[in-house]
Amino acid sequence: MVWSYVMVLVLCVAVAPSLTAASDPELIFAVVLKISKDRHQVTAQVAAASTTTESALIPSDQVMDNLVWNKLEICHALRAEAFKTQDGYRIVSVKAIDAGMLPMSLQAIAGDCLIKKAIEFAPLVD
16 A cells, blocks of 8 residues: 555656656747748748757747737748647747847858848849
């Protein structure tokens, strides 16, 4: 009988840290590559946990009302807290940052994106 209580207590102590770690959002950095018209999904190059992949950013309801998300454009650099899902990253908070504050793996992508954007808009300046 005592052993069963001890085993349950040990199990609870062992499982508790993994449950709290799973509930914390992950810090990610992203460069926006494509925006849907309704802004419910954004394609971005994402750096998370020392890997860089192209993934979808899906805003939570509180992020949809955020001014940063409403003014989002291609090539914007973002720092966000998100949960990794099967469809991409569910964003719970977001901040726009300067491209120089991105991890090195994303700085070249941001630079290339800005050059492409400048070339597209250059003929419209005249």
